[in-house]
Amino acid sequence: GAGVSQSPRYKVAKRGQDVALRCDPISGHVSLFWYQQALGQGPEFLTYFQNEAQLDKSGLPSDRFFAERPEGSVSTLKIQRTQQEDSAVYLCASRQRVYITDTQYFGPGTRLTVL
Amino acid sequence: KQEVTQIPAALSVPEGENLVLNCSFTDSAIYNLQWFRQDPGKGLTSLLLIQSSQREQTSGRLNASLDKSSGRSTLYIAASQPGDSATYLCAVKGDTDKLIFGTGTRLQVFP
Numbered sequence: 001g002a003g004v005s006q007s008p009r010y011k012v013a014k015r016g017q018d019v020a021l022r023c024d025p026i027s028g029h030v031s032l033f034w035y036q037q038a039l040g041q042g043p044e045f046l047t048y049f050q051n052e053a054q055l056d057k058s059g060l061p062s063d064r065f066f067a068e069r070p071e072g073s074v075s076t077l078k079i080q081r082t083q084q085e086d087s088a089v090y091l092c093a094s095r096q097r098v099y100i101t102d103t104q105y106f107g108p109g110t111r112l113t114v115l
Numbered sequence: 116k117q118e119v120t121q122i123p124a125a126l127s128v129p130e131g132e133n134l135v136l137n138c139s140f141t142d143s144a145i146y147n148l149q150w151f152r153q154d155p156g157k158g159l160t161s162l163l164l165i166q167s168s169q170r171e172q173t174s175g176r177l178n179a180s181l182d183k184s185s186g187r188s189t190l191y192i193a194a195s196q197p198g199d200s201a202t203y204l205c206a207v208k209g210d211t212d213k214l215i216f217g218t219g220t221r222l223q224v225f226p
Binding site for chain 1: 119149151156157158159160161164204206211212213214215216217218219
């Protein structure tokens with residue numbers, strides 16, 4: 001079956017521009033996660049949704065970062081007024097149920113480069 | 116605050132060698148630990164998931180062990196192949212939903 005998909009796969013933005021990154025989770029998966037992976041580092045948690053509810057946004061680095069999942073399926077991560085330090089790979093993951101012992105399935109990521 | 120460390124950061128070996136990758140974590144109160152593989156430009160592929168009540172998991176040439184009390188896990192790769200070349204990440208799950216990752220071990224297996 002189809003896995004987690006993300007678009008665009010690559011995004012180049014000029015500093016100060018707004019960007020929107022899309023995540024299509026596996027159909028029927030209740031939970032959705034966003035992670036940020038800087039070059040040479042492991043992914044770091046940004047935010048978590050259960051259906052349309054954003055239950056944890058403790059990892060969002062600033063108020064320039066905003067995520068939504070209005071209908072409980074597709075999610076969008078928006079970054080306003082991008083800065084060079086926002087350059088990273090943004091990974092989306094989904095999980096079938098709410099149980100934290102279940103595995104998360106990751107998409108291929110969106111590589112954001114801010115010039 | 117949970118911190119996850121992976122040693123070594125990079126490893127280059129000839130084909131056929133048996134390998135051990137190490138992962139340590141500072142807070143032993145975890146629900147599970149997971150090993151992932153990441154190929155350049157790709158997402159993460161789950162290799163093995165060990166629940167906190169388990170000691171090890173095996174899949175093909177891969178074996179992962181977990182010693183929760185000492186905060187350690189090892190990933191053993193038998194008879195390494197060039198196709199095993201990738202970055203290997205370990206991640207722990209505590210009592211929140213987020214995974215906490217190490218910085219990874221970059222493995223190169225040459226023919």
